[in-house]
Amino acid sequence: MTLADQKATIARTSEAFVNANPSAETVTRAAREVLNDSAERGGGVQMLNVDKIYPGATNKALDNFNLEINPGEMVVLLGGSGCGKSTALRSLAGLEDIQAGRILVGGQDVTGVPVNKRNMAMVFQAYSLFPHMTALQNVEFGLEIRGMGKTERRKQAMEKLELVGLADQAGKYTQQMSGGQQQRVALARALAVNPRVLLLDEPLSALDAKVRVQLRDEIRRIQLEAGTTTVFVTHDQEEALTVADRIGVMNHGCIEQIADPQTLYRRPGSEYVATFIGLTNRLPGITNGEEAVVFGQRVPLLEASKRDASTVLVRPENLVITLAANDGNMVGEHGRVDMVHFLGALARVDLTVAAGVGHLPVTVQLPANELPAGLTVGSEVVVAPRPIAALAV
Secondary structure (H helix, E strand, C coil): CCHHHHHHHHHHHHHHHHCCCCCHHHHHHHHHHHHHHHHHCCCCEEEEEEEECCCCCCCCCEEEEEEEECCCCEEEEECCCCCCHHHHHHHHHCCCCCCEEEEEECCEECCCCCHHHCCEEEECCCCCCCCCCEHHHHHHHHHHHCCCCHHHHHHHHHHHHHHCCCHHHCCCEHHHCCHHHHHHHHHHHHHHCCCCEEEEECCCCCCCHHHHHHHHHHHHHHHHHHCCEEEEEECCHHHHHHHCCEEEEEECCEEEEEECHHHHHHCCCCHHHHHHCCCCEEEECEECCCEEEECCEEEEECCCCCCCCCEEEECHHHEEEEEHHHCCCCCCEEEEEEEEEEECCEEEEEEEECCCCCCEEEEEEEEHHHCCCCCCCCCEEEEEECCCCEEEC
């Protein structure tokens, strides 16, 4: 079912419900089409109360871990080293035995099912391609061991190479290709077997920065076009924010918060999430649970804020800055500029304010064309927060 067909089906379903006298048969048939299509794409994934502890370890790698993924969705597991993100991926794939919990794919319990019976495909950081085979032969390999005939497997392999933009490179040996091209071949090989779930374990970390940006966008395009339920593991925040439908921020073997990228960034549910994703300033504030006074300005607080907090986490772009000589009696905190970073479209200003006891470092980020004229290192400035909701901790 193409994307257009899916939209048409949803539209028919909606019309059936809006109709004053809807036909139950019509509604059921339309709903069944959507469900059948979801099943064809692999269905959803559920990891329920999963525990994983490695032999000899004192702490659980996964601790009552829960994750639910919708059919066709890309969920990114994001976190630092040792948080359990790769363990979660390997447990889902069946590469790790779990000590407690259940794993379901498309409603089917696969907890004790061997790796080769789970109908999943995994792309690792290391490409693991066969150097003595061409790109086409590498992509065909999984189909061949499944017993598919030569004509059909060649057709499917070429379709997947076309999908990743390498149809014209089909006859090349992999060692003749760049790192980015090799990773595309690995992705095509994974997709060729039509997996229920695609697993990506930091697939871009071995590539240089420019290629990473290009390939992450390609992976997202391919995933959307293929409609494959996908789990992507990374420690790169920008990567996660760019490609994910939802991001699960992991900490100590469990998901601290899972939401769409904008929600995670703008409405973090904990101090860990707020400080792990993006830059943030820790500013002193007086709070009452609903709002805080920071640098003399009122700032609304997010629901997850602590009522008796004395620190407010404010994003750099949610601060305003002006030269002290031009402040016009602006309410804020006086400071001195330590560094100005020109970042193309953006500018980042590091400054120090004298707040309370000692000196407090503060970072302000703004469009480069809004940088106050004449602002340089050593400039005396006034900084204040915008009235945008922040987290008090």
